[in-house]
Amino acid sequence: MSNNSSNFLLLPIPEVPVLDYLHNRNVKIVVLGARKVGKTALIVRFLTKRFIGDYEPNTGALYSRQISIDGDQISLQVQDTPCANQGDGDDSRNPDVITRSLHWADGFVFVFSLTDPESWKALRPLHQQIRKIYPNTRLPFVLIGNKADLPHARQVETNEGIQLVNEIGGTYFEVSARENYNEVYDAFHQVCQEASKTMGSNNGEKRRGLLLARPKSPNMQDLGRRLKQALSSKVKSTTSV
Numbered sequence: 001m002s003n004n005s006s007n008f009l010l011l012p013i014p015e016v017p018v019l020d021y022l023h024n025r026n027v028k029i030v031v032l033g034a035r036k037v038g039k040t041a042l043i044v045r046f047l048t049k050r051f052i053g054d055y056e057p058n059t060g061a062l063y064s065r066q067i068s069i070d071g072d073q074i075s076l077q078v079q080d081t082p083c084a085n086q087g088d089g090d091d092s093r094n095p096d097v098i099t100r101s102l103h104w105a106d107g108f109v110f111v112f113s114l115t116d117p118e119s120w121k122a123l124r125p126l127h128q129q130i131r132k133i134y135p136n137t138r139l140p141f142v143l144i145g146n147k148a149d150l151p152h153a154r155q156v157e158t159n160e161g162i163q164l165v166n167e168i169g170g171t172y173f174e175v176s177a178r179e180n181y182n183e184v185y186d187a188f189h190q191v192c193q194e195a196s197k198t199m200g201s202n203n204g205e206k207r208r209g210l211l212l213a214r215p216k217s218p219n220m221q222d223l224g225r226r227l228k229q230a231l232s233s234k235v236k237s238t239t240s241v
């Protein structure tokens with residue numbers, strides 16, 4: 001077997017079929033928040049409808065799915081991030097993943113726990129970091145106060161969530177990943193819908209010159225680019241014969 005064909009055999013099998021990936025709109029959402037606020041639980045709930053109680057500490061997984069938004073097929077990628085600053089001295093957990101994700105995103109889901117005021121406070125500095133990257137662009141945001149099923153442990157009031165969302169822009173949702181799929185779905189659907197609309201109005205391009213590759217594999221953009229390159233070199237060699 002030639003070297004060329006073995007290169008193709010080494011490509012990972014993507015969850016999104018490659019041709020769909022190339023043709024559909026590609027929406028990239030980043031989920032941010034302090035540790036243990038339920039980021040992974042929310043993403044998994046949105047994508048699978050299931051609540052799974054315990055996860056390994058987050059190291060920045062990327063989830064890819066096809067979803068339908070307003071009748072359009074969207075290739076959705078959701079980036080779970082390791083953590084946001086919580087003043088716990090553990091900001092060393094992949095700060096690079098967070099910074100790169102901020103550049104990569106088309107929309108953001110900010111998460112705090114209604115039982116943890118520190119997780120609410122951690123979001124402001126994160127938002128300031130995003131404003132520095134995009135001083136003139138308002139990307140879609142939703143703010144989620146999670147763990148609404150624990151009213152006895154609640155320490156952040158609804159008006160504090162509203163106050164924060166008024167500062168950062170976007171919509172505020174109070175949800176329980178554990179108990180309510182519909183609210184979780186509404187929050188994620190909203191940010192996907194807004195990101196998709198924004199991309200539609202910009203011809204699929206978010207902002208020229210600021211696009212960075214996602215930090216970790218599986219890198220679907222790279223896969224798409226490599227496939228396009230392979231196809232175009234095939235066309236070139238055919239036409240030059």
Ligand SMILES: Nc1nc2c(ncn2[C@@H]2O[C@H](COP(=O)(O)OP(=O)(O)OP(=O)(O)O)[C@@H](O)[C@H]2O)c(=O)[nH]1
Pocket residue numbers: 033034035036037038039040041042052053054055056057058059081082083146147148149150175176177178179
């Ligand atoms: N009661 C309750 N517990 C929840 C809810 N969502 C998540 N949890 C729990 O909160 C804990 C943390 O959830 P994760 O999804 O791992 O949180 P994370 O933000 O991804 O955490 P890191 O990996 O540290 O970044 C787990 O024990 C979950 O079972 C919820 O809506 N209600």
